[in-house]
Every structure is written in structure tokens, then in C-alpha cells.
Amino acid sequence: MTSVMNELIIRQPDDWHIHLRDDAALAATVPHVAHQFARAIIMPNLRPPVTTVDAAQAYRERILAARPVGSTFEPLMTLYLTDTTTPEEIAKAKASGFVKAVKLYPAGATTNSDAGVTAIEKTHPALAEMAAQGVPLLVHGEVTDPAVDLFDREAAFIEQVLKPLLNKFPDLRVVFEHITTADAAAFVRSAGGNVGATITAHHLLYNRNAIFQGGVRPHYYCLPVLKRERHREALVEAATSGSSQFFLGTDSAPHAKLTKEAACGCAGCYTAGEALEMYAMAFDSVGALDKLEGFASLHGPAFYRLPVNERKVVLRRQDKVVPISYPYVHGDTLVPLEAGSVLPWTFAHV
Numbered sequence: 001m002t003s004v005m006n007e008l009i010i011r012q013p014d015d016w017h018i019h020l021r022d023d024a025a026l027a028a029t030v031p032h033v034a035h036q037f038a039r040a041i042i043m044p045n046l047r048p049p050v051t052t053v054d055a056a057q058a059y060r061e062r063i064l065a066a067r068p069v070g071s072t073f074e075p076l077m078t079l080y081l082t083d084t085t086t087p088e089e090i091a092k093a094k095a096s097g098f099v100k101a102v103k104l105y106p107a108g109a110t111t112n113s114d115a116g117v118t119a120i121e122k123t124h125p126a127l128a129e130m131a132a133q134g135v136p137l138l139v140h141g142e143v144t145d146p147a148v149d150l151f152d153r154e155a156a157f158i159e160q161v162l163k164p165l166l167n168k169f170p171d172l173r174v175v176f177e178h179i180t181t182a183d184a185a186a187f188v189r190s191a192g193g194n195v196g197a198t199i200t201a202h203h204l205l206y207n208r209n210a211i212f213q214g215g216v217r218p219h220y221y222c223l224p225v226l227k228r229e230r231h232r233e234a235l236v237e238a239a240t241s242g243s244s245q246f247f248l249g250t251d252s253a254p255h256a257k258l259t260k261e262a263a264c265g266c267a268g269c270y271t272a273g274e275a276l277e278m279y280a281m282a283f284d285s286v287g288a289l290d291k292l293e294g295f296a297s298l299h300g301p302a303f304y305r306l307p308v309n310e311r312k313v314v315l316r317r318q319d320k321v322v323p324i325s326y327p328y329v330h331g332d333t334l335v336p337l338e339a340g341s342v343l344p345w346t347f348a349h350v
């Protein structure tokens, strides 16, 4: 007997990778994440980047102040790793209680990564302290060598950086962020339980054709860029496998409309307002809705050694219209992924 699931009640998910930006942008981004998720790992790629515990604390206060009245949303803060991050700052981060991880951006790999790491060896003192203290390293896993094809940069990063890094620091806890390839999914599975990965909704739903459907579609452009269909299928397989190494991270990355729809448009898809609807579509597409709670609400807390959320939420098979745009900073707007589309799922609190 086959049955269609029309309503899915799960523990409230967390988002293990999101960009909220700062100041006026928080009025747009925080209500979205706080509605869908109980907690979120907040990326530190501000200008200037969040490189100290003191800066993370101040940023955390600004996020908390932007929460809707009554919201209990909890931002989990991260530090931006640089060539000069000290072991002392790592120890301070661990002791703070609110800094949960440290983010590695290879310099030049993505948005606001120019202050990132220029050579991984320079970070060895900080990484040794992180391994000792159990502080997770979150990685944007793409090499920056312009000679490497854009679509191959994640696979190259595994061989050139990640494998040597884990050989040197076998106990380091690593999250391979926003994985986009079969290579990355296979690598994570072959690594120990100290290695996990986040997967976005857009990398589960689309392949690289989406960027060129009838013309160039800037809102589907993000980094790492969407890949071929066989990679998308491998990501869906990993996300729905039940393996606790894979968990939800939207990588929702707001950029004002004018900076996306431009001759040199910014990388990033904005999905925070409709993320769970999109993940439900991806899981439903392979009949794996029963695996969504593990991926969205259980595996991440297990990796980060945090309690699971007690509150329940519901996904209903009910149409939801994605707004054409949301208000954003300086009178500009924010165009969500699938703006104007009708999604077959609707997220609500129970």
C-alpha cells in the first residue's frame, strides 16, 4: 500500500549555516530565520569580518535585538579564521559558550573572503587548539587557484586541503559546508564521525542548468556554484540516507536586488523565508519525507553536542506563494529564490 503524506510534524529544525548580514539588514533577515528555525549558525563574513570573541558578542546582541517580540530564536556565533588567529582567541571562544565554531574561508573563494586564510599552514596553531578543545572548523571548501575550473574547485579542495588537514589533525571536528558534489558526499562518508556536512535546499533542488534557463538567471548563482545533475542526485541521496553526518544548512545569503541583477552579480541565494518548504520538496521528490526530521532537527545538534529542540512544527501539503521580493536595506529589495513561484508545501508552527 502506498500512502501520500500530507502533513509532517517534526521537532523544530535548526539552520547550521546562514548569513544574516548586519545593522539594517537584520530587520529583514532575522524575522525569517527566527520563524523557521530555533537556532542557527551565523556566518562571520561581515565587513570587517568577525574575528574576535568580543566582536561576536556585539554581533550576537544586534541579532538578538532584531528578533520579533516573543521570539526565542538563538543565534550560534562563529569566528572568522585568519592567518593570525591565536590559540588564546580559540580558548576564549570555547569559554564564551556562545561561539560554537570557527569558519575557514580560503582568501578570495567567496563573498567577503579577502581577509581569509592565505595558506592553511599559517592556521596550524589555531587548529591545534581547536582540535584540543573540540571546537568545530567550518570550511568553505573550494580552492582559489584560477587555473582550476570553477566547477572542479570543491573536488580539488578535498585532495589539496581537506585530506592533508585531517591527516595532520585527525581529531579536528570539521563541517564541510554547503557541499555540492558527489565527491564531497563520498569523502564525508569515508571520513570519521568527526566530519559532517551541510547541504542547502537549492543544491538539492537544482542542477547548473537552472542558472541558464532561457537566459542568465542571477538568483540561482551562488558559491559553490550549482553542479551537474549527477551531483545533485548524490546530494539528495546523502541528505535522505539517514546518515547523521549530513545536516541542514541553508546558506541563505542575502544580496540586494541591484547587486544580484548586475553585470558582475554577487553570489548567494536567499532562501531563509521559504527554506523548510524547499527542503520538504526535495525530500518528497524521492519519497523520503520520513528522513527530513533527522536531517533538519537531529543530526546537527548531535554533531554540535547540543540538545534537540522540544518545540514541534508542521509542514503541510498546501500551496505557498513566494513573495516577489522582500524589503531590504537602503530602499533596495531582496529577491528570494523562486520569487513569485507557488511551492507545494507550507511551513507553520503547531
Ligand SMILES: NC(=O)N[C@@H](CC(=O)O)C(=O)O
Pocket: 019, 045, 110, 111, 112, 140, 221, 222, 223, 224, 251, 253, 254, 267, 268, 269
Ligand atoms: N554562498 C554564497 O554564494 N555566498 C555567501 C558566501 C558563502 O557562503 O560562500 C555570501 O556571504 O554571500
Ligand SMILES: [Zn+2]
Pocket: 110, 140, 177, 178, 223, 224
Ligand atoms: Zn561558503
Ligand SMILES: [Zn+2]
Pocket: 017, 018, 019, 043, 178, 251, 253
Ligand atoms: Zn555561506
